[in-house]
Amino acid sequence: MAALRDIKNRIEATIKTSQITKAMNMVSASKLRKTERKYRLFQPIKNKVRMMLENVLSSNIDLRHPLLELRDIKKVGYIIVASDRGLAGPYNHNILKHFDQIIKERHQSKDEYIVGTIGYKAFSFCKRKGHPLLNNESINSRDEVHFIDFQAMSRAFVQLYLEEGVDKIIMIYSHYVNTLIQEVKEEILLPITDLARTKTEAVSEYIFEPSAETVMNELFPIYLDNTLYGIILDAKTSEHASRMTAMKNATDNALEVIRKQKLYYNRARQSQITIELTDIIGGANAVT
Amino acid sequence: MHIVIITPEGELYNEDVDAIVVSSHSNGDYGVLENHLPIISTIDTGYIKLEQKNLVYYVVVINGVVENHRNLISVIAEDAFIGDSKETAFKNLSEIRKERIEENKKRNVELAKAERELRRQIKLTGAGNV
Numbered sequence: 026m027a028a029l030r031d032i033k034n035r036i037e038a039t040i041k042t043s044q045i046t047k048a049m050n051m052v053s054a055s056k057l058r059k060t061e062r063k064y065r066l067f068q069p070i071k072n073k074v075r076m077m078l079e080n081v082l083s084s085n086i087d088l089r090h091p092l093l094e095l096r097d098i099k100k101v102g103y104i105i106v107a108s109d110r111g112l113a114g115p116y117n118h119n120i121l122k123h124f125d126q127i128i129k130e131r132h133q134s135k136d137e138y139i140v141g142t143i144g145y146k147a148f149s150f151c152k153r154k155g156h157p158l159l160n161n162e163s164i165n166s167r168d169e170v171h172f173i174d175f176q177a178m179s180r181a182f183v184q185l186y187l188e189e190g191v192d193k194i195i196m197i198y199s200h201y202v203n204t205l206i207q208e209v210k211e212e213i214l215l216p217i218t219d220l221a222r223t224k225t226e227a228v229s230e231y232i233f234e235p236s237a238e239t240v241m242n243e244l245f246p247i248y249l250d251n252t253l254y255g256i257i258l259d260a261k262t263s264e265h266a267s268r269m270t271a272m273k274n275a276t277d278n279a280l281e282v283i284r285k286q287k288l289y290y291n292r293a294r295q296s297q298i299t300i301e302l303t304d305i306i307g308g309a310n311a312v313t
Numbered sequence: 314m315h316i317v318i319i320t321p322e323g324e325l326y327n328e329d330v331d332a333i334v335v336s337s338h339s340n341g342d343y344g345v346l347e348n349h350l351p352i353i354s355t356i357d358t359g360y361i362k363l364e365q366k367n368l369v370y371y372v373v374v375i376n377g378v379v380e381n382h383r384n385l386i387s388v389i390a391e392d393a394f395i396g397d398s399k400e401t402a403f404k405n406l407s408e409i410r411k412e413r414i415e416e417n418k419k420r421n422v423e424l425a426k427a428e429r430e431l432r433r434q435i436k437l438t439g440a441g442n443v
Contacts, residue, residue, distance in 0.1 A: 077353060235341070
């Protein structure tokens with residue numbers, strides 16, 4: 026009797042779980058659509074800023090800037106982009122595992138690197154492992170990404186770079202390929218090495234107000250913020266995709282468990298009925 | 314002369330104007346009229362005054378780039394807010410930004426509280442031992 030009720034309880038609990046995971050799946054799906062759209066719309070803006078920067082650089086080919094120069098690497102800064110919340114399948118785990126591997130392979134001591142984190146999961150991970158942190162408070166990675174959320178950290182890192190506190194800044198994030206595939210990627214944020222410096226037509230016509238150098242000095246942080254923003258949007262998109270897939274799998278698994286439990290339940294009920302029947306028949310036989 | 318103001322949240326303003334004045338806190342002001350030479354400048358904190366016949370609008374811009382090319386002015390800004398006067402626009406924008414930062418902080422605290430409560434409840438009910 027007790028076993029029967031237990032199984033029934035379990036079935037009900039699993040049904041509830043499957044409803045929750047299904048709801049989460051649908052929420053993530055809609056968020057994914059939204060973020061993906063934002064990500065796509067942002068690409069032309071990013072390219073435009075990049076083009077402007079290239080224009081400024083091309084008109085002053087021999088201009089030097091510390092953000093563009095390769096230095097001997099003594100200390101590396103890492104920025105990890107993870108999520109605030111869990112239940113996103115292997116999303117956070119993959120990123121953090123990758124990061125752990127990098128640290129093991131490239132660095133002997135904790136003096137050689139410093140970490141900036143975006144997202145609570147990355148923050149608590151680094152704190153637990155005792156990595157040297159740049160931010161002593163978790164930086165939110167909310168569903169609606171805003172510049173202002175992580176600007177303080179990005180500016181702090183650039184400042185550190187200019188003061189030669191770090192010689193290279195690497196971003197670790199999850200790149201969105203499609204709904205099923207997201208891969209952990211590394212991108213070098215600083216120094217900027219991939220800007221074209223070729224003279225294109227019409228470039229030299231531009232006036233820079235007040236001067237090319239000032240414009241460049243202010244354009245660099247904007248460009249970096251934009252790059253960072255683009256990367257975070259990318260990471261956010263893959264977070265939603267990852268969560269969506271994870272929740273889909275969870276729902277499927279729950280349904281599978283329900284199916285099996287129902288089988289057990291019916292079997293137990295059947296055997297109970299059989300026992301009752303044999304009891305009755307046995308009793309009846311004894312009377313006659 | 315056409316002006317497009319873009320922020321990461323999308324297009325803020327896309328309209329024909331007669332003249333604009335770009336004012337930046339660090340670099341000073343300059344005006345742009347029809348057929349101005351191609352120009353690139355930056356705004357750290359400042360505003361753009363838009364003049365359209367007898368209407369005047371102010372767009373407060375934070376960390377933006379202004380580019381003028383063949384009578385098309387594109388402004389790419391990290392944050393921007395449009396208003397009737399620069400004071401109100403600026404006030405609104407800084408309020409929005411401040412609110413956001415404070416909200417973030419509050420979220421951090423609330424999250425930590427909720428997590429602690431959850432852990433306590435799990436321990437209390439012994440849900441982890443089933």
